[in-house]
Amino acid sequence: MVQSLDYLKESPSQTAGPYVHIGLTPNFADIQGVYPSDLGTAMVNDRTRGERITITGRVIDGSGTPLRDALIEIWQADCDGLYNSPSETRGSADPNFTCWGRCPCDLSTGEYRFDTVKPGRVPFRDGRLMAPHISFFVVARGINLGLNTRLYFPDEEAANAEDPILSRIEHRVRVPTLIARKDGATYHFDIHLQGDKETVFFDI
Template sequence: MSTPSQTVGPFLSIGLPWPDGPTVVPEGTPGAIRISGKVYDGAGAPVPDALIETWQADPDGRFDHPDDPNGPPGKQFRAFGRCPTEADGSYWILTLLPGALAGQAPHINVSVFARGLLHRVVTRIYFTDDPSDPVLSSVDPERRHTLIATPAEDGYTFDIRLQGADETIFFDV
């Protein structure tokens, strides 16, 4: 007999964050950018107790993974970020723009954990609508904008909509 599924949260903001989770690179790192946004539910209300996780290549396109043939990223680059949302649904990550991977446009992998979800949802942040990327080009052109960050004064903005109008594209992984 299997145990029934349960939704995750609202413990996410209590047990999973760590103090420097949003800083993939230290403050003051040359070239650092801030990616910020808000998480919204299906009714358009902010989600105050979600958790955003990011994993990405460094600016040279190297992943912190033993199978990466390019080797590990530089020592000051953690490649992984984690930020709980605030009461207004906002989050931020301080990082460097990722480099391109073989056959893929620069992107950041994103997992969203939130109350009401049985499993995390996974998406990507792209910085341009690059038709040469096989994942991005597989998405309906009318919905690609949900995967592309908007330039902002100090970096980029990337809002995540869990359901409803302009729902962010999520991938089955």
């Protein structure tokens, strides 16, 4: 039976509000007993293969103020360029690496932090290798739909130059908004929502 297209109405989008932390990071929100630890907190253990790195940064609004109630999720390949996913057909990802993490920004400083490994290169749809990168998903009060962006590594210049996603960015002056800043084993990546330094976001 064919049903009318106006039978079910689309629910309106709304901002994440304060409830995103209650639902996704209850321990962070001082709600005990839901999970032993918040999901996504630990991505690695002492048997995880690959180069250990730390990623830190802040989500910054158009006035230059860090958002202190943002929540970030990341998704990346392991050190061999394999994903911990049922759809991964090229091999088995490191079983000691989650490939996924979740972190609420610090309520005082607005800073987030992930302890992870540097990802390997993965193929684009046409088979070309993408540069090592980490996908970011950002939600916060005032953001109706989660924002998607990517972190690329400054010490991967050759790979970045041939990356099929970076090469699609029309305004080349905006490419640096996707490149982290390196300090030893730590990469700093601020996400700017608006303004002159606005980060490139992807419609996916």
